[in-house]
Amino acid sequence: MSRPRSHSDDVSLLLRIALPLATAGILLVIWALAVRLTRTIIFPTPASVLTAMGALGKKALLWHYVADSLIRVFSGFTLAIVTGIPLGFTLGWSPGTARAINPLIQMLRPISPLAWMPLAVIWFGVSNAAPIFLIYLASFFPIVVTVMNGVRNVPPMYLQAGRNFGLTTPQLMTRIVMPAVLPRIVVGLRLAFGIAWVGLVAAEMIAVDSGLGYLIIDARNAGKRYDLVVGGMLMIGVLGLLLDNVFRYVERRVISRAA
Amino acid sequence: MGRTPAVAAVRTDGRPRGARRTRFRFRLLSGVGIGIGLLAWQLGVSLNPTSLIPGPLVVARGIGELASRGLLVRYVVASLFRVTWGYLSALVVAIPLGMLLGVKRPAELALNPILQILRPISPLAWIPIAILWFGVGDVSAIFLIFLASLLPLTTATSNAVRNIDPVHFAAARNFGVPAKQRVFDVLLLAILPQLIVAMRISLGVAWLVVVAAEMIAVNSGLGFLIVDARNAGNRYDLVIAGMVLIGAIGLALDLLMRRLERLDSVRWGYVEESAR
Amino acid sequence: MKVRFDDINMSFGSVEVLRSIGLEVAQGEFLCIVGPSGCGKSTLLNIAGGFLAPTSGEVTIDDKPVTGPDRRRIFVFQERGVFPWLTVEGNIGFGLFDIPEKKRRERVAQYVQLVGLAGFEQSYPRELSGGMKQRVEVARALAVDPDVLYLDEPFGALDSITRLQMRGELLRIWRAERKTVLFVTHDIEESVQLADRVVVMSARPGCVRRVVTIDIPHPRDLSSPRYIELRDSIFAEIGLAHKV
Numbered sequence: 059m060s061r062p063r064s065h066s067d068d069v070s071l072l073l074r075i076a077l078p079l080a081t082a083g084i085l086l087v088i089w090a091l092a093v094r095l096t097r098t099i100i101f102p103t104p105a106s107v108l109t110a111m112g113a114l115g116k117k118a119l120l121w122h123y124v125a126d127s128l129i130r131v132f133s134g135f136t137l138a139i140v141t142g143i144p145l146g147f148t149l150g151w152s153p154g155t156a157r158a159i160n161p162l163i164q165m166l167r168p169i170s171p172l173a174w175m176p177l178a179v180i181w182f183g184v185s186n187a188a189p190i191f192l193i194y195l196a197s198f199f200p201i202v203v204t205v206m207n208g209v210r211n212v213p214p215m216y217l218q219a220g221r222n223f224g225l226t227t228p229q230l231m232t233r234i235v236m237p238a239v240l241p242r243i244v245v246g247l248r249l250a251f252g253i254a255w256v257g258l259v260a261a262e263m264i265a266v267d268s269g270l271g272y273l274i275i276d277a278r279n280a281g282k283r284y285d286l287v288v289g290g291m292l293m294i295g296v297l298g299l300l301l302d303n304v305f306r307y308v309e310r311r312v313i314s315r316a317a
Numbered sequence: 318m319g320r321t322p323a324v325a326a327v328r329t330d331g332r333p334r335g336a337r338r339t340r341f342r343f344r345l346l347s348g349v350g351i352g353i354g355l356l357a358w359q360l361g362v363s364l365n366p367t368s369l370i371p372g373p374l375v376v377a378r379g380i381g382e383l384a385s386r387g388l389l390v391r392y393v394v395a396s397l398f399r400v401t402w403g404y405l406s407a408l409v410v411a412i413p414l415g416m417l418l419g420v421k422r423p424a425e426l427a428l429n430p431i432l433q434i435l436r437p438i439s440p441l442a443w444i445p446i447a448i449l450w451f452g453v454g455d456v457s458a459i460f461l462i463f464l465a466s467l468l469p470l471t472t473a474t475s476n477a478v479r480n481i482d483p484v485h486f487a488a489a490r491n492f493g494v495p496a497k498q499r500v501f502d503v504l505l506l507a508i509l510p511q512l513i514v515a516m517r518i519s520l521g522v523a524w525l526v527v528v529a530a531e532m533i534a535v536n537s538g539l540g541f542l543i544v545d546a547r548n549a550g551n552r553y554d555l556v557i558a559g560m561v562l563i564g565a566i567g568l569a570l571d572l573l574m575r576r577l578e579r580l581d582s583v584r585w586g587y588v589e590e591s592a593r
Numbered sequence: 594m595k596v597r598f599d600d601i602n603m604s605f606g607s608v609e610v611l612r613s614i615g616l617e618v619a620q621g622e623f624l625c626i627v628g629p630s631g632c633g634k635s636t637l638l639n640i641a642g643g644f645l646a647p648t649s650g651e652v653t654i655d656d657k658p659v660t661g662p663d664r665r666r667i668f669v670f671q672e673r674g675v676f677p678w679l680t681v682e683g684n685i686g687f688g689l690f691d692i693p694e695k696k697r698r699e700r701v702a703q704y705v706q707l708v709g710l711a712g713f714e715q716s717y718p719r720e721l722s723g724g725m726k727q728r729v730e731v732a733r734a735l736a737v738d739p740d741v742l743y744l745d746e747p748f749g750a751l752d753s754i755t756r757l758q759m760r761g762e763l764l765r766i767w768r769a770e771r772k773t774v775l776f777v778t779h780d781i782e783e784s785v786q787l788a789d790r791v792v793v794m795s796a797r798p799g800c801v802r803r804v805v806t807i808d809i810p811h812p813r814d815l816s817s818p819r820y821i822e823l824r825d826s827i828f829a830e831i832g833l834a835h836k837v
Contacts (some may be wrong), residue, residue: 077427085431100449157343158350168521168567169560170528173540176547176556180369252437259439271442278445287445291438298437298560334836373806484674488643492688492737493664506678585719 082262101284111289120273124297127269130186131258134193141244142198146205151231156206163199171195172260179265189261189269196257197250204246210241244312248305255298270294371554376561379554387471388542393566396527396538399455403462404523408516411467415474416504423477440526442466444534458530458538464524466519473515477508510578510586516576524567541562595620595773596641596741601650603636609798610636614650616792621771625784628794629831634777637799638743641775642668654741665689666741667734671750672726673832675733681705682714684729689736704732707766724755728762735770744776748783760786764811771819781831785824786813793830803830 060274086104093103102157114120171192178188212235220234262271270290278284344553355373362372371379383389418425440461447457481504489503539559546555578587596618603611618624628635639645641652643661652659654666667688668674676684686701705714708728718726727747734742748756761803764787767774780783784791791805807828809819 063587073423074426078430081427082431130421135354152342154346158353161347161351162354164568164571165564168524168571169564170532170540172529172532173560173563175532176543176553177370177560180553226352243553254438256439260441261445263441263533272441274442274445278448283444284449291442292434294442295434295436297516299433300435302437454601482673484670485676487662487668488670488676488687490662491642491664491666491668493662494690495686498690502687503676506676507680581717582678585717 071081071109077224079148095224100282103289105268106285107165107289110283111203114286114289120293123269123273125291126179127258127262127271130189130261130269131251131254132194134190134261135197136252137190137286138197138201138204138254139247142201143205146202147209147231147235150206150236163202167199167203171215171257172264175264184265189258189266192261193254193257197254200250200253201246204250205239205243208242208246209235212238230279241309242312244309248309252298252302252307255294255301259294270297320519369551369553371557379552379558380561383542383555383558389562390535392539392542393524393562394488395455396531396540397566399458399530399535399538400462400520400527403459403527404466404520405518406459406544407463407466407470407523411470412474415471416478416500419470419478420504432471436468436472441529441533444484444530448534453534453536455535458527458535461530461534462523462526465553468491469519469522470515473519474508474512477511477515478504478510481507506582510583513574513577513583517571517578520574521567524563524570528563539566594687594774595622595655597653597656598637598641599650599653600642601637601647601652603633603640603645603647609648611640612800614799614801616781616804618773618775621773623767623774623776623787623789625788626777626792626794627779627781627784627827627831628799630794631797632794633797633799634779634794635745636708638668638745638775638777641741642666642743643644644668664737665739666743667737667739669730669734671741671745671747672718672723672730673750675726675729677718680717681710681721681729684718685734685736693699696772704736707735707769708732709762722755723751724759727751727759731763731766735766735772739772741773741775744774746778747776748778752827756783763773763787768811779835781827782815783826785820786815791827793801793827800825805830812821 090105093101111120145159149159173197174192175188178191182188182191216234216238218232220230225233258269259270259271259274262269263275266272267276270293274290274294275286277283277290358524359374361371362368362370364553382574383392405407406452418428443461443464447460451457451460483505485503489499492503524540527538528540528543531538532544535541539562543556543559598614598615598616598668601611601614614637616624626637626642628634636645640647641659642658643663643666659666662668676687679687682701682705685704686697689697689700692700705711710725710728710732713721713725718729721729730747741774748759751759760783775786776784785807788807791807792801793803793805794800795802805823807823809817809823813820
């Protein structure tokens, strides 16, 4: 039963580029006009955002901040992967363990990573470790949950077949469960990284003195430089999108091999 | 290896399922798990007497203190109030917008890249702008929560719309259902299961954001409690009390939304189990 | 004539799918369209339903051309066409949104009875078997009292035993209402069991090879010589040997 279109839905490349550019253009114009018309002193125009960021870029400060942010987010994220995936496997495989540990996870998960800040400062002092810990927390729970669900939802007939062929439990894990959940985990990692990236900003808004999140808060506090604030936001958005696309690329490669 | 009498009786690890007493055993395990967690906490505190971190009993007393001072109810209500308003306003905008993006391809092509750039920007990054526009107070917090919930809900709605089996649209047209009615009778009902899951997840995000927002930009609520308790006297018992309350309410909200997923008119959409 | 196909041609881009289809279907006739995969029989049905526009030619119903989907000609898909978010009652009453509540309930009850789903009114499709879901769809289609019913391999997803039962059910229901039915299938046996006439289509580009009149009265004996003779002639027409 075909959809009510007798030609293909393929949209031309031109339209794919033109439409969003046009919309972005219109929004930029509205923005500039709004600033002009309300005669606000503080809120920047698109142009002033560009110049401000350019100046920062030339001073290399911007790139230091970007580097610091990236280091933090990747450290926290890697830690979350290294601890989260094994835990997720354990919880997914053994319903008993899941029942025991799950309530703890469900209680801890809704607590904003930022709320852990006081504790983090006690444990790690005022250093890079505190924001890394927050990022770790932000990405840890999604990773555990994704892996756990993935393992739980491995089709039972795969496992039956494995047992049928005489595989032991460790063999089942490596030869059936891991390949089966890999696509799901890769997608989950991409999503968890997105969460980590968002958490990065939160982490850097308190008790650090570098990074993109810090840039935003500092720009406002030390002189109401809203051109830098907006510039910082856009940097965060664009970088986050780029990283997400990198993950998507990896995801596509893994999935095309698996499926 | 064990015999497997029927496919439905097979557990995750390929072994046959037990009887109903396993369910009781599981509940016992949950209790034991929590109990062990608390014990470990108390132990950690007792073994390290110079630590500023208080044990579970001290924290419980802290919660009692908050209740008696009337702050418990006040802060909880403040946080919930902000979440509710921000979240509901996001729903009101996100669902129609998502439907539009899902149905009209040009709209999706035009707006999607911009949404993709906005998505990685933490709502907290909007704090300076929120304060500029709305000052320090409830409206700022509500605005942040609105932002935090808007994008995920919109994306989920548009994805759900695109995943509707075209058969259903064809049938609706066949029966002469007018276009406007198709939106409610087919579109909305068809995406409801996925929408409710997205709503649950977004509510969780909203709850995270409200706490964070209160730590930075507002002067009441559970997030503020944490910051204030530490700054005004290193009351770490109240800090952790605040964390416990945040966790408990967040969990309660999540369970509430999961209830919705059990409704008959929605259950048809779920195939897999997801984590409790 | 109830339904007339007037020199229908259909191409998707450069691929010619249907060529010079001319057919006439009488009021109350049960017509089967058989053919190998890809011969365009589903496309033909979609054109008749108004979901596709032919490259040339037209379909008329009661001398009025078909220009779009209409509730006077209802398509029955495989059981996945049933709305999963509505109960059996909700599904069957779906097309009756503009008649008064009381009449609607009566109609729904009537058709629940007709298709043999009494007692399942409040059930959701996920609780029903494939055959039952199919019956919901047929009831839904009949409830709006259409002129023509189009069925596109409706029993394709059912197991063979259920399929046999459903064929009998469909005939029983059809006899009660005597609608004009166009039924597309790739199953030759099915077509000979059900239809008044069988249209045999060629492989792509699909055209009408032969129209076979099935002159056996119902209930049809599947072992009778006439049945076997007609069935084999269609097998031969399509070019299939009937030995495995």
